[in-house]
Amino acid sequence: MTRQRSLVLVTVDCLRADHVGFLGYPRPTTPFLDTLALHSYVFPSAIVAGAPTYFSFPAILASRFPLALGRDVLGIAPTEPTLASALQACGWTTAAFLAGNPYLSQRCGYDEGFDTFRDILAEDLPCDSTSSEGEMDTHFTRLNRFLERNARRNERTAAGYEELYFLYCQWLASRRQETMEGLRPYPAADTIVDQASSWISSQGDQPFFLWLHLMDPHHPYYPPEEALAAIGRADISPSRARFWNASWSRGHINCKRLQRYRDEIVTLYDAGIQWADTQISRLIRTLQHSCRWDDTVFAVTGDHGEEFLEHGRRFHAPEDLADELIHVPLLLRVPGMNGTILPNEPFSLIHLAPTLLDVLDVPSPTTFRGASYWPDISKGQLPKLTAVTECIEGCNNPLQRSNRLGQRLLSVRDASYKVLVRFGNSTDIMFDLKNDPGEYCPLPRDAKPAERAQLLRVAREHVTSPPQASDPEFRLRACLREFCQQLSFRRNAAEPLLGEIQVH
Ligand SMILES: [Zn+2]
Structure with a gap:
């Protein structure tokens, strides 16, 4: 009898599709993943279902659009089925090691379905050495x-x-003695991989699901010196990196002036990707040494991209849904399959969890909105697809409920066109992605009427689709969790109360 396969999912914060080698980036940011891609399914157009982190992960882990339970609901609802809980229920041991993104914490329900959940930032946040x-x-x-x-x-x-x-x-x-490590406010990928590796080594023969979330390309950008050397920029000192980061983060600085720092900031960002790549290779070596690699399905993706002034913006605030922000890499390695580069159809990450479960022969929870495309993918194909991405425009601090109550921003993208709908001012604009991949010139309103009507129809269906039967329950549970947190209850104190809620 063959052993059931394990699953490793690595998510890299802020990882843009056009900054990885296997999707054509010329800088050597991902030499390891480039090699792995030769034996994997490569998705040229993976699209997140929401951006940034807090609007992206409900789709990645629970195959649910971020606003489906109401715009005021943050994270995964208590008892909401997830990739982890589906596997846990079928006997998989589950573990998560996260590099301290506050929006992926227990507070937001991301421990749902995990036997082991390590949020490194919550455990040992380094001191802020920049404070003077x-x-x-x-x-x-x-x-x-x-x-x-x-x-x-x-x-x-x-x-x-x-x-x-x-x-x-x-x-x-x-004047202070500075190091990259001292300046970085979150743990680098080597710390997360160390913890995950020791967890792997302690496992028996049970199949497992392991989720790693790496923060290395996230701002402020302080990559390890080894990563800078690997991309040919060993000359960058911690104090230069600190100066560039501080300059890049300044408010009220015009775009022209910020351009002075852009190339150096991109270099630091790229070195962060390089470090994540190096550490992923180390993780896989551990799987090989533990004799688990041959029966492990491995997926790596990003939760959203990052902007470097392409449209005058920095970082990844939900002000727009340009491809810099929503197009991420996705690579899927399945043992025994050769893999291939898939067609250039926009594959929404809403479909990732059901697809991964299908690869493992585990049924998807009925609450999942996405579908498995494994039957197509395994043949090297994808059907014609459209990808919907949504967020709350300008929601930069979702831990404050009032900040989550703005207007929806929605994009619908197929392989050729993209429509962006701003509910705040009731406008929609359309881009021709083949002739204008940078999304600089919206098409005239009378251009491509059939294509525009089709994308707007998908947008309308998305916002008017009826809620699922379980949505009110999950919404209530999530609202109660937040209410209890606001009353300074500990989460375990709230659970007996949450356990009383039943669907009728
Ligand atoms: Zn993120």
Whole structure:
């Protein structure tokens, strides 16, 4: 009797599709994954169902659109079926090792279905070494407040003050002995892989599901020196990286000025990807040494991309749904299958969990919105697809409920066109992705009427689709969880209350 297969899912925060070698990026960011891609199914157009993290992961783990339970619901609802809980129910041992993204915490329900759940940031958050408040001389502080108060009386002196204060802070920081590790606010991939590797080594013969979430390409960008050396930029010192990051993060700086730092910031970002790639190779070596690789299904993807001023924006705020933000790599390695590059159809990550379960011969929960495409994928095919992505426009702090109550932003994308619908001002624009892949020139309103009507029909069906029977229950459970958290209850104190709720 053959052993049931294990599953490893690696999600890399902020990983853009066009910054990995196996999708054509010329810089050597992913040498290991490029080799793995030769024996894997490569999805040229994997599209997230929401962006950023908090709008993306409900689809990745629970195959559910992020706003399906109501825009005020954050994360996975208590008892909501997930990839992990489906496998756990069928006898898989489940474990997650996360590099401390606060939106993937227990607070947001991401421990659902995991026997082991390690959120590294919650356990040992490094000190913020950039803080210099304690060192500040009180006389200087008083003088600074006096200068600030007076400078803010008009726009020009306020800008001058901010420039000088920024340079002063940078000079102050440069006097400290800095390291990339000391500057980085989250654990690098080697820490996560160390923990996952020791967990793998402790496992018996049971099939397992292991989820790793890596934060290395996330800002602020402080890659290990080895990763910089690997992409040919060993010359970048921690203090230069700190200066570029600080400059890149400044508010109210115009795009032209930010352009000065863009290439260096992209280099730091790319080195973060390189480090994730190196550590993924180490994880797979552990699987090989533990004799588990030959029966492990392995998938790697991103939760959303990252913007580097392509449309004047930085980071990954939900202000738009350009491909820089929603197009991610997806690579699926299935033992015994040769893999191939799949057709260029937009494969939504809403379909990832049901597809992975199908590969493992495990039925999907009925609550999953996505479908398995494994029958097509295993033949190297994909049918014609459209991918829907949604978020709340401008929602940058979802832990505050009021911040989640803005207007929906929705995109619908097929292989050739994309429609972006802003519910805030009731507008929709359409792009021709073949002739304008950068999405700089919306098509005139009368162009491509049949294609526009088709994408808008999908958008309408998406927002008007009736809720599933279980949605009110999950919504209620999620709202109660948040209510209990706000009352400072511990999660286990809330569970007896949540356990009382039944569907009628
Ligand atoms: Zn993210």
